Amino acid sequence: MAATRAPRLTTKGQATRRRIVEGAAEEIRERGIAGTTLDDIRARTATSKSQIFHYFPGGKEELLLAVAAREAERVLEDQEPHLSNLDTWSAWQSWRDAVVARYERQGINCPLGMLITELGRATPAAQALTSQLIGQWQAALRTGIQRLQDTGEVDPQLDADRTAAALVAAVQGGVTILMSTGRLNHLEAALDTSLTFLRTAAPNVG
Amino acid sequence: MAATRAPRLTTKGQATRRRIVEGAAEEIRERGIAGTTLDDIRARTATSKSQIFHYFPGGKEELLLAVAAREAERVLEDQEPHLSNLDTWSAWQSWRDAVVARYERQGINCPLGMLITELGRATPAAQALTSQLIGQWQAALRTGIQRLQDTGEVDPQLDADRTAAALVAAVQGGVTILMSTGRLNHLEAALDTSLTFLRTAAPNVG
Numbered sequence: 001m002a003a004t005r006a007p008r009l010t011t012k013g014q015a016t017r018r019r020i021v022e023g024a025a026e027e028i029r030e031r032g033i034a035g036t037t038l039d040d041i042r043a044r045t046a047t048s049k050s051q052i053f054h055y056f057p058g059g060k061e062e063l064l065l066a067v068a069a070r071e072a073e074r075v076l077e078d079q080e081p082h083l084s085n086l087d088t089w090s091a092w093q094s095w096r097d098a099v100v101a102r103y104e105r106q107g108i109n110c111p112l113g114m115l116i117t118e119l120g121r122a123t124p125a126a127q128a129l130t131s132q133l134i135g136q137w138q139a140a141l142r143t144g145i146q147r148l149q150d151t152g153e154v155d156p157q158l159d160a161d162r163t164a165a166a167l168v169a170a171v172q173g174g175v176t177i178l179m180s181t182g183r184l185n186h187l188e189a190a191l192d193t194s195l196t197f198l199r200t201a202a203p204n205v206g
Numbered sequence: 207m208a209a210t211r212a213p214r215l216t217t218k219g220q221a222t223r224r225r226i227v228e229g230a231a232e233e234i235r236e237r238g239i240a241g242t243t244l245d246d247i248r249a250r251t252a253t254s255k256s257q258i259f260h261y262f263p264g265g266k267e268e269l270l271l272a273v274a275a276r277e278a279e280r281v282l283e284d285q286e287p288h289l290s291n292l293d294t295w296s297a298w299q300s301w302r303d304a305v306v307a308r309y310e311r312q313g314i315n316c317p318l319g320m321l322i323t324e325l326g327r328a329t330p331a332a333q334a335l336t337s338q339l340i341g342q343w344q345a346a347l348r349t350g351i352q353r354l355q356d357t358g359e360v361d362p363q364l365d366a367d368r369t370a371a372a373l374v375a376a377v378q379g380g381v382t383i384l385m386s387t388g389r390l391n392h393l394e395a396a397l398d399t400s401l402t403f404l405r406t407a408a409p410n411v412g
Contacts, residue, residue, distance in 0.1 A: 108328055117323070121386060122314055130386040166399035169392040170372065173379025180327060180336040186375040193372035197403040 009055075017055045020045050021066045028067060029111050033118045038063075065125055068115035072133040075112060076140070078102045083137075086144025089153070089199070095144075096191045099171060103187060108179045134172075138164045148198065155203045163201075167194050215261075223261045226251050227272045234273060235317050239324050244269075271331055274321035278339040281318060282346070284308045289343075292350025295359070295405070301350075302397045305377060309393060314385050340378075344370045354404065361409045369407075373400050 009017060023045035027036045038052060038060055056062040076083060079102070082095035119126045142164035148154040174187025215223060229251035233242045244258060244266055262268040282289060285308070288301035318339075325332045347370035354360040380393025 116386070127387055130383075134383060134387065134392070162395045163399055165392050165395035166376065169379035169383055169396035170376045171379065172382050172392075173375035173377065173396075176378050176382045177336075177340060177375055180322070181333055181340065186340070186371050186378075189368045189371035190375035190379075193369055193403065194399075197399065197406075200403075200406050 013055070016047070016051065017066075020047055020052065020055060020063070021070050024063055025067045025070050025111070028115070033064070033114055061119070064115055064119060065129070068112060068119060068126070068129055071112040071115060072129055075133060076136060079140075083140045083144075086141070087147050087151070089148075092144065092195055092198070096195060099191060100184065100188055103175055103178055104184055108182050110175070110179055113179065134168055138168045141167050145198065152203060154198060155201050158201050163198070170194050219261070222253070222257065223272075226253055226258065226261060226269070227276050230269055231273045231276050231317070234321070239270070239320055267325070270321055270325060271335070274318060274325060274332070274335055277318040277321060278335055281339060282342060289346045289350075292347070293353050293357070295354075298350065298401055298404070302401060305397060306390065306394055309381055309384055310390055314388050316381070316385055319385065340374055344374045347373050351404065358409060360404060361407045364407050369404070376400050 020041065024036070024041045027040050027044055031040070038049075041047075041063070042049065042052060052063070053059070056066065058065075079095060079098055082091060082098050085091055086095060116126050116130060121127075121130075138161070142160045145154060145158070145160040145163055149156045149158065149160065170190035170193070171187070174184075174190040177186040178184055226247065230242070230247045233246050233250055237246070244255075247253075247269070248255065248258060258269070259265070262272065264271075285301060285304055288297060288304050291297055292301060322332050322336060327333075327336075344367070348366045351360060351364070351366040351369055355362045355364065355366065376396035376399070377393070380390075380396040383392040384390055
C-alpha cells in the first residue's frame, strides 16, 4: 500500500511533514473528519497544495493514516510518565488515575476510533496500526508487571505478558463502553479489578 | 423518539413483526446494511410495503433499530444455557468457552456493532440499546458471582456488581481487539484472567 511508503525526508522535511500531521490532527479534532478538507489543513499549516502532495502522495487517505498514527502515539503519551515507570503500587495507582482522567476528558468522541472507522477497520493499514498500538501498550504493562515480580511484589509464576494482554483488553472494553454509554464506571471497575488481581497475585510464601 | 413507540399489536401482529425483524436481520448479516433495501426485506419476508410501514412507521431507521435490538438479544442468547446457570466453576468454564467460540465464529464482523454505527453510536436510541444490553449482561454475571458467594466459593466481601462490570468490560475489550486485529488471544487472556481473579477471591478462612 502506497500509504506506508513515505519518501525519504531531510530533517527539515520531517519537521514540515510533522507540522502538517499535527495541524491536520487538530483540525480533525475540532471539525471531525467529514468537515475537514485538504484546503482547511493547508490553511492551518500554511502549506501549499504541492507540499501536501509531496509529503502525502496518496492524498487525503495517506494523510488520514498519518494522523491516525499520530493519535495512536498520543494514546500512549497521555499515559506518561506513569506508563513507563510502573515500579511501585503507587505508580500503578497514578497510572490508573491518569487513564481514567484522560478518557473522562475525551468523553464519547475518540479521534483514533473515528479515523480507524474512516480508513476501514478491516483494511491492512488500519489493522497494522491498531496491532502496533496494542503491542506497545501491552509491552509497557508487561514491563511494569515484571518489575513487580523482580521486587517480589507479584508471584514470578504469573504470566506477565498474558496478564498485560488482559489489562489492555480491560481498558479497551471500559473505553468502548464509555463511548457507547457516556459513563466511566465500567472503565474504573475494569482498572480497579485488574489492579486488585495484581495485588492478590502475591508470591506464595512457602 | 418515534422508533420506540411501537403500535399495540395482536398476537398475530407480533408474530408478523418478529418475522420481518428476523428476515431483515438475516438479510443484513448476508449483505451488510448498505446492500439491504426495504424491497429485499419485503421479498425475503413475503410482506407488502404497507405491512412494513404498519409495523415500522418510522421506515428503515425504525426497522434497523428493531434489528439492532434483536441482535442485542442474540448476544445474550448465544451465551446460553451457560450465562443463566453460573453455579459452579465448571459452568463458568463452559460459559468462557461458549463466549470464545461465539466470537471466533463471528470473526471481525459484528452485526450489532455495524447497526449501532449506522444508527449513530451517540444517538439516544443507540445508547439506550447498548446500556440495556450491558446492564442485562452484567446482571447475569453478577448473579453468577453471587451464587459462588452463596456456596462459599468466593469471598462474600467481593463487590459482585463491580466485578461483573469489570468482566463485561474485559469481554467487550477482547471483542473490540478481535474486531480490530482478527486475533482471539486478548479475549481469551481477558476471560482467563478474570476467572483466575474470581478463583483467587476465595474467602479468608480465619
